[in-house]
Amino acid sequence: MGVLPEWCPTYSSRKKDPVTGEEVFCICKKPDSGELMVGCDGCDDWFHFSCLKIPQKFNELVFSFFCPYCQCGITGPGASSGNLPKTLWRRKCRLPECYKPCAENSKYCSEDHAVSYMCNLIGRVESKGFDAQDVLRQMLQNSDLEKFQKMGHEGVPTPPEGLAPGLFEGDARLRDLESQADKIRTLTRPEIEQQLKKLEAYVAWVKRVNHLLFTSASEDQDGGSSSKNSRALKRKKKSTKPKSICGYHPELRIVCSAEEFAPQYNESEIELYSVCCKLRCPRHLDWAGIQETSLRFQLETLESSLERLALLQKIREDQLKMQVYKELSKSKQA
Amino acid sequence: MANLLLQDPFSVLKEYPERLTQTFETPFHTCCVQFSYAGDYLAMGCSNGAVMIYDMDTTKPIAMLGGTSGAHVRSIQSIAWSRSGRYVLTSSRDWFVKLWDMKTPGEPFRQVKFGSSPWTCQWTFLSEWKCVVTVYEETHAFVVDFAEDVPHARELLASTELQEPEEEGDQKERDYGYTLVVCSHPKHTSVIITGTSKGWLKAYLVDGEKTELVCSYRFAPTNAKHIIMSQSGDRMAINSSDRTIRQYLVTVSDDLKEINFTLEHKYQDVINKLQWNSIFFSSNSAEYLVASTHGSSAHDLYLWETSTGTLVRVLEGTDEELLDIDWNFYNMCIASNGLETGNVYIWSLVISPKWSALAPDFEEVEENIEYREKEDEFDQVGQLEQQQEMDQAEEVRIDLRCRERYDVRGNEIAVDRFVVPLDYESILVLKNWHKNG
Amino acid sequence: MGQLQLNCTLRPPGSGNVLFTSAKISPDGKHVAVCEGTDIVLYDTINMSSTVVPTLHSQPLSDMCWSPDSQCIATASDDFTIIITHLVFGELHRLVGHTAPVTSLKYTFKGNILCSCSMDESIKVWDILTGTLLRTLSAHSEPVVSIDIPPFDPSILSSGSYDGLIRIFDTATGHCLKTLTYDKDWQSENGVVPISQVKFSQNGKYLLVKSLDGVLKIWDFVRGKVVRTFKSDQSNSLRYSCGIDFLYLDDEASDPVVISGTETGEIICWDSQTKQLLQCISDKHAGSPVMDISCLGAQMCSLSLNGECNLWKWTE
Secondary structure, eight states, X not given: OOOOOTTSOOOOOOOBOTTTOOBOBTTTTBOOOSOOEEEOTTTOOEEETTTTTOOGGGGGGEEEOOOHHHHTXXXXXXXXHOOOOOOEEOOXXXXXXXXXXXXXXXXXXXXXXXXXXXXXXXXXXXXXXXXXXXHHHHHHHHOOHHHXXXXXXXXXXXXXXXXXXXXXXXXXXXXHHHHHHHHIIIIIHHHHHHHHHHHHHHHHHHHHHHHHHHOOHHHHHHHTOOOXXXXXXXXXXXXXXXXXXXXXXXXXXXOSOHHHHHHHOOTTOSEETTEEOOSSOSTTTTHHHHHHHHHHHHHHHHHHHHHHHHHHHHHHHHHHHHHHHHHHHHHXXX | OHHHHHSOHHHHTOSSOOEEEEEEOOSSOEEEEXXXXXXXXXXXXXXXXXXXXXXXXXXXXXXXXXXXXXXXXXXXXXXXXXXXXXXXXXXXXXXXXXXXXXXXXXXXXXXXXXXSOEEEEEEOXXXXXXXXXXXXXXXXXXXXXXXXXXXXXXXXXXXXXHHHHHXXXXXXXXXXXXXXXXXXXXXXXXXXXXXETTSEEEEEEEETTEEEEEEEEEOOXXXXXXXXXXXXXXXXXXXXXXXXXXXXXXXXXXXXXXXXXXXXXXXXXXXXXXXXEEEEEOSTTTOEEEEEXXXXXXXXXXXXXXXXXXXXXXXXXXXXXXXXXXXXXXXXXXXXXXXXXXOEEEEEOOOOOOGGGGSTTOOOOSSOOOOOOOTTTTOOOOXXXXXHHHHHHTTSOXXXXXXXXXXXXXXXXXXXXXXXXXXXXXXXXXXXXXXXX | XXXXXXXXXXXXXOSSSOOOXXXXXXXXXXXXXXXXTTEEEEEETTTOOEEEEEOOOSSOEEEEEEOTTSSEEEEEETTSOEEEEETTTEEEEEEOOOSSOEEEEEEOTXXXXXXXXXXXXXXXXXXXXXXXXXXXEEOOSSOEEEEEOOTTOTTEEEEEETTSOEEEEETTTOOEEEEEOOHHHHHOTTOOOOEEEEEEOTTSSOEEEEETXXXXXXEETTTTEEEEEXXXXXXXXXXXXXXXXXXXXXOTTSOOEEEEEOTTSOEEEEETTTOXXXXXXXXXXGGOOEEEEEXXXXXXXEEETTSOEEEEEEEO
């Protein structure tokens, strides 16, 4: 059940005036006085435009009407099905003062009104030195229908250089947005890419060290890089799950080649050249993963920042253009 | 705030929130929460490293930290607002502690990286830019000074502690364990108290570069999980892994060289033997203590009266285990986050509308009262007298300039509260994204 | 005590039939914005240059409000909508919801909430970040024409309506907390006196109220008592909601000045403490109703219905 509007009295099924016996209608339960009425598609009663607070000028715009009682399910189809019907309206003509419905496939009731709507519009956009009729003629001459319909789809058109010289160049905010984007492209992004490369190189180095230290001989040979040192170690390290050292270094510095590093490794030392050599290291758990995610995430955010800045530039440019047009139309009025 | 002056005083002055009034269904899984000092904003740290700031007036997100460079990439461990509301500290499992200037929340203002994951970060009262951080598997806490562009972190340890192990060789008589939790004394601003994994409390006196270990005290052979202090500095509570919250009376000697802890109460769940997830004191002298419980069967916050140690209220309404707690005394709200959904729940005071407010001369009464005409009720008051009375009222001095210093709950309101700037550019970008392809 | 001295005339009276209702000094003091038809005209207070910022309103503007950070202007229009315009980027939001002309607007000091009132008898609270309606307060039985929120205290909101009532609302819950009215109005036979303007004192403890009988009162709204009364237009049939404001000088010890515009084009200044008449300016605004008075520090901006806009400075 819906809710009746405040001004609508509660439903009464009365159809006849108890005194005069006249047939009564509407929410006001008065006889027909010749005043404009509309028939409800739900309960077949008739209703005064004025009682329902619908302006008379909407007369032709009613498509299918449902009275307040049907709309909230007291009477009509909604009472049984529970699906409350709503009054539907036809789209009105685009001309503000016209209340006729639109013709098919049109935004206007008639061709006349389409023309006068457009004339109105042109009257508003003209600028000094141009005749309204001229503008209209030019628009119609130089463009086909398709072009005409597309007008305005590409955002606000840029005013000719003569009307607004240096419109974008002199704008502080545009310059600021541009320099922000520049900084990202030339400074921040390369720097992070650099860091990422460094991290990848270091991680590769740690992998190599671990490979040399702990990988079994067969795999070693497959890799084709067997060396004296690893062969010396392979006897010791034989487990199904390859062991590995933590490998964390605070500055990710590669102190020497993996081949030099591996022989110096000694299980009792937990640090070698500031490289963490613990086998299970909860303290530095996932250090490489954290750093990589962080750098990749930063790159992602920078990309979206660039998109953002481009969009803001466009919005600012549009606003500047709008202001130019407004100033032009104002100076014309004055 | 002036609305409190016009509401029912009995409702306004209730000392703790009563009802679950709001649930923030956050886009990310929240793991810690903190209100700004005056309760304007709520910061939420999330498991993916994001930090969101909600505005408490609109109950909608107003800012996200790290919009241009990302906040953190691993779960947030703790958040701390500066008193003015301008700066926010965050610690995360990605090893960073970052300081954010809410004026430019797009990227961190300053940051410091530790050699492992930090547990908590907190502001101290030592100086404007100093905070303390505890770090995974570290024997001592760190004092970080954010005053410089490259913040400086040094271990919080006294010179005596440095010598101790050397003298006694390998057999350490006192193994304190790792430092896990820390809090600073709100009244004696140079005192910092830490709690360790072996149940020790250590109180330090920090004077510039000099640090002195004033006292160490073992409260129990267990892991300290939280340590909190009341605004007045008289009460302290420790939550530890032995399923107990211990409440102490803290007394500090005048020269700050002696600090005593007197056990007042122990809070335990006798029946279910549950651990406590988090604890929080009410304002000033901490008349109440609130705690969240560990375990999937418990969904409530427990509230005790600290003077008697009795349970006075259970804050209900959620369907899941609650983790972090924050209590704001300006808006009288308690916030807590759920373990499973990561939603944030808000309990607050519900003040019912006063219908008599709709007419100037109405008065609400508890029950029907038989009308009796007062002696002078319908007396004709001379117009002259009435006018005189009104004239008199207009002679009294009025102050149209000075703001009230305290609200009716005793919170200081004459402080300037930092306003998080609106990110208009983001609004525009969101609105225009589709329009411009 | 000092007096207002004319700094400059920002714009002369207009010749067209455009009615001017609102002019405000920006919180940072750098601009004065004037509503002209459906546009905002921005005047730079230093070099006096002007910029037109168009809005997409389809009906004239009735009021506007600067955001506290001076970056945006919210405009209330007879087309039932509110538009928030960012001065650099253009339209930020169009707030749709009122069912009659919007009459007045006010930001909270955090700038993320905007309150509006309308001829539709309601007050609406909007979230600026999302551009959505937070709540509607309906507790008047005639058009609400003026609202105010104390600086630094967004917890309350005052409203003045043609039903003769001044109400104080709790912004967060929308509950009415207090109603102010003059007892004599309830007794009077020619009905209530419509309220035309409400304005909080800087500390949010008092409320300056102007009604359409030309009387200004300062209310201690917590106790519900009138503490000062000032009389300007002596007429029972005023039509326009002429502007009022407090002018606060930097000197902490000084009492603010109460400034009121009249329907006959005068600007009247009183000492708020002693009620002494300090100044009455009648040689400007050419008899056109002074629709807006906006103060910032010692600066004051006055605008009359005919479009004349003057910038004044209080000098000792």
